[in-house]
Amino acid sequence: xxxxxxxxxxxxxxxxxxEIGRKLAEKLGLPYYDYEKISNIASRDSGYSEELFENADKxxxxxxxxxxSLIGTGGPYNMPxxxxxxxxxxGIIRTIADQGPAVIVGRCADYVLMDYTKCVNIFLFxxxxxxxxxxxQRKDVSEKEAAQLALVSDKRRATYYNYYxxxxxxxxxNYDISVNTSxxxxxxxxxxxTAYVKTTLGDExxxxxxxAGL
Numbered sequence: 001x002x003x004x005x006x007x008x009x010x011x012x013x014x015x016x017x018x019e020i021g022r023k024l025a026e027k028l029g030l031p032y033y034d035y036e037k038i039s040n041i042a043s044r045d046s047g048y049s050e051e052l053f054e055n056a057d058k059x060x061x062x063x064x065x066x067x068x069s070l071i072g073t074g075g076p077y078n079m080p081x082x083x084x085x086x087x088x089x090x091g092i093i094r095t096i097a098d099q100g101p102a103v104i105v106g107r108c109a110d111y112v113l114m115d116y117t118k119c120v121n122i123f124l125f126x127x128x129x130x131x132x133x134x135x136x137q138r139k140d141v142s143e144k145e146a147a148q149l150a151l152v153s154d155k156r157r158a159t160y161y162n163y164y165x166x167x168x169x170x171x172x173x174n175y176d177i178s179v180n181t182s183x184x185x186x187x188x189x190x191x192x193x194t195a196y197v198k199t200t201l202g203d204e205x206x207x208x209x210x211x212a213g214l
Contacts (some may be wrong), residue, residue: 004101004208005201006116008109010161010169011124013153014131014138014146015181016189018105020124023190025103028197028205029214033096034105038089046088053085086164100212101205106157110174111165118204120197123175124189130182176200 007024011017018034025032039053090112096102097113110121126134128150135146161169172178177196181189198205 003118004097004099004212005118005120005205006097006101006109006113007103007120007122007197008113009103009105009122009124010110010175011105012126012131012150012170013157014135014150015124015126016134016186017124020181020186020189020193021103021105023187024193024197027190027194028101028103029209031096031100031102031214032105033093033102035107038092038096038104038107041092042085042088045092048085048088052081053089100214101208108161108164111161111167118201120177120200121175122193123170123172123178124181125170125178126180126182 007028007030009017009021009024011020021034022032035053039050042048042053043050086108089107093104093107093109093112096104097116110119113119128147131150132143132146135141135149136143139146139149141149158169161167167174177193179189179192
């Protein structure tokens with residue numbers, strides 16, 4: 001059983017997930033981790049390049065899924081590189097969760113921490129029109145390019161998650177709350193999630209923050 005509450009966020013590409021995650025962490029007064037921060041820590045600790053970790057979800061190897069019990073042990077180093085990267089990242093996510101309350105975006109965190117009883121798992125999604133609009137604004141690309149980015153990125157995330165877990169990416173029963181961010185002000189989504197987390201965790205989050213010195 002984990003000592004500290006953790007908020008994980010899984011999201012479709014273009015629904016504002018990272019921005020929501022950062023703002024939610026800020027409102028809750030918690031550390032924030034996404035693929036960039038986790039990749040940086042993983043690269044520093046393992047010696048592999050940061051780019052390898054950042055691009056790890058772009059392909060899943062064809063080997064059999066390795067047992068989650070290997071997380072934290074380093075695992076056998078004759079396994080495919082992508083599996084090694086996944087285990088290293090997963091070990092870091094568990095270390096983060098053991099050190100104090102936090103908001104973690106992506107990296108299959110909800111699955112990696114499936115045996116942690118104090119997790120609030122969130123899934124964010126949006127209709128394709130809203131995602132295209134956000135991607136066009138954020139990436140400064142055409143409508144066609146934005147649509148392709150959204151479709152390819154979501155397919156890649158689903159493939160990665162489905163390969164490394166025994167769950168289906170985006171299946172609502174795997175999460176505590178799913179929120180449609182289509183045509184919605186992201187600050188309003190943050191307000192809803194803040195209220196939900198505080199209601200769900202109650203004094204547990206406040207006490208955990210004090211204990212962790214946050």
